[in-house]
Amino acid sequence: MFNKINDSIIKDLIAICGQNNVLTCREEIAGYSYDEYVNQLPGCVPEVVVRPGSTEEVSAILKLAEENRVPVTPRGGGTGLAGGCVPVHGGIVLSMQRMNRFLEMDRKNQMAVVEAGLTLGEFIQAVEKEGFYFPPHPGDEGAMFGGMIATNAGGSRAVKYGVIRNYIRGLEVVLSGGQVIHPGGKLIKNSTGYNLLHLFIGSEGTLGVITRAIVQVMTRPTFLRTMVIPFNSIEQAIDNVPLIFEKGIVPMAVEFVGLDVIQLTEKHLNLNWPSHQGEVHLMVIVDSPSEDDLSRMTDQIADVVLENGAVDVFVADTKAKQDEVLKIRSEIYEAIKKETVDILDICVPRSEIPGHMRKVQEVAQRYDLWLPSFGHAGDGNIHIHLMKARYEKGQMVPVSYEEIKDRLEAARQELFKDAAARGGVISGEHGIGLYKKNYLSLSLEAGQIEMMKRIKQALDPQGILNPGKIF
Numbered sequence: 001m002f003n004k005i006n007d008s009i010i011k012d013l014i015a016i017c018g019q020n021n022v023l024t025c026r027e028e029i030a031g032y033s034y035d036e037y038v039n040q041l042p043g044c045v046p047e048v049v050v051r052p053g054s055t056e057e058v059s060a061i062l063k064l065a066e067e068n069r070v071p072v073t074p075r076g077g078g079t080g081l082a083g084g085c086v087p088v089h090g091g092i093v094l095s096m097q098r099m100n101r102f103l104e105m106d107r108k109n110q111m112a113v114v115e116a117g118l119t120l121g122e123f124i125q126a127v128e129k130e131g132f133y134f135p136p137h138p139g140d141e142g143a144m145f146g147g148m149i150a151t152n153a154g155g156s157r158a159v160k161y162g163v164i165r166n167y168i169r170g171l172e173v174v175l176s177g178g179q180v181i182h183p184g185g186k187l188i189k190n191s192t193g194y195n196l197l198h199l200f201i202g203s204e205g206t207l208g209v210i211t212r213a214i215v216q217v218m219t220r221p222t223f224l225r226t227m228v229i230p231f232n233s234i235e236q237a238i239d240n241v242p243l244i245f246e247k248g249i250v251p252m253a254v255e256f257v258g259l260d261v262i263q264l265t266e267k268h269l270n271l272n273w274p275s276h277q278g279e280v281h282l283m284v285i286v287d288s289p290s291e292d293d294l295s296r297m298t299d300q301i302a303d304v305v306l307e308n309g310a311v312d313v314f315v316a317d318t319k320a321k322q323d324e325v326l327k328i329r330s331e332i333y334e335a336i337k338k339e340t341v342d343i344l345d346i347c348v349p350r351s352e353i354p355g356h357m358r359k360v361q362e363v364a365q366r367y368d369l370w371l372p373s374f375g376h377a378g379d380g381n382i383h384i385h386l387m388k389a390r391y392e393k394g395q396m397v398p399v400s401y402e403e404i405k406d407r408l409e410a411a412r413q414e415l416f417k418d419a420a421a422r423g424g425v426i427s428g429e430h431g432i433g434l435y436k437k438n439y440l441s442l443s444l445e446a447g448q449i450e451m452m453k454r455i456k457q458a459l460d461p462q463g464i465l466n467p468g469k470i471f
């Protein structure tokens, strides 16, 4: 279906990007074969990696690729958790790492203009220096703007502040064949024709290569407080989440996390979580420009949860204590990654979380599996971990993957089906990529999948952009 990269294509790529930015040596390209998904498919190696330095260079590469019918896989920070940037058909990996400029801070419009290779960490530093704030925070600051936009990344602050989609006002996109388009702009409103901007957001590199973005920023909420609230059961913890919202409080984040993974992460980092009581903890972050308002919110939340089964309430009110809690929460994945087979990214309506979590417990028991689950309780996005380990006396005890792989697969499918039956989806923020594509039909109607395929065909008739993904 695709052609192989030959010497003439390499010569043309060098003419476009320069010798130093066309990599073919095995050792150099090996690092562009995978992302952060834990159970990678072997053998997905690019034939060549190119590192363009401008939109014109990206355009020339896509023109060349289409003329020669070779696949192109865009790559950002490689922090994805769905195999989205894995070059499953070889060909060209288009690394955006050199296009990392912060181009403009438009103070009047409170919008920044960035190149797609700028990382989240670099962006946060730059906007904070200018006195602004960027609320979405997908957990790995090595993620690049192109990747975050292409996956419509979320993070724990989505409950109050939304996801990346809510902050992207305009894009520069290079289409298959090399045409450059600019959907959106420095606009708050736009009802002019079909919304192509939002078509590219979440398109996982299959419809076009994002080269620039116009990003909304906001003024900084001045004060933050982090609460840690232990409960004796997951049901109690989750049942409290809607009660907080019913008080009219919208926290910046509401996360739930089991004591099993907290203790493993404490050991991994040599840090201390504020409480070891109960079984499952809620971590609630509230923010406000007024300290009095913050106290009112934390008092109200404490009253509600203590009336409804909370074992205790801890408030981290200094930056050091807040940082420690956040560090532990953010590093859970690293602490258990070694024995993780897959991290699910199911999203259900918030009201369905208790029912779905009951299903998770029932499935774990029936298949005799350890399925540690934590996630964004405030927005319905739950990360259930399929593990090749048991949890015994505070330790992860590895078990043979071969022995449990069929049970893990059965559990995964039951949970995906349960989510769908509750009006949920199989990915809330990581995308479908390579590793979830076989389950797409559990989440979407056949008619929707067909429509998506027709859009792909219209924008990329030769199918060279990130082939083998989503469908």
Ligand SMILES: Cc1cc2nc3c(=O)[nH]c(=O)nc-3n(C[C@H](O)[C@H](O)[C@H](O)COP(=O)(O)OP(=O)(O)OC[C@H]3O[C@@H](n4cnc5c(N)ncnc54)[C@H](O)[C@@H]3O)c2cc1C
Pocket (backbone or CB within 6 Å): 035, 036, 073, 074, 075, 076, 077, 078, 079, 080, 081, 083, 084, 085, 096, 116, 137, 138, 139, 140, 142, 143, 144, 145, 146, 147, 148, 149, 150, 151, 152, 153, 154, 155, 156, 204, 205, 206, 208, 209, 210, 211, 333, 334, 429, 430, 433, 466
């Ligand atoms: C520890 C950890 C915590 C995480 N926490 C979160 C979280 O809380 N929320 C969340 O949403 N995600 C989270 N992630 C996942 C990951 O960080 C996000 O999916 C992120 O958006 C990926 O960005 P990236 O630049 O690394 O993209 P990559 O992994 O390089 O690529 C992801 C996809 O985007 C495409 N792509 C990349 N650049 C472009 C471009 N310029 N144009 C078109 N397509 C492009 C790729 O082809 C691929 O399909 C986490 C990951 C880790 C390792």
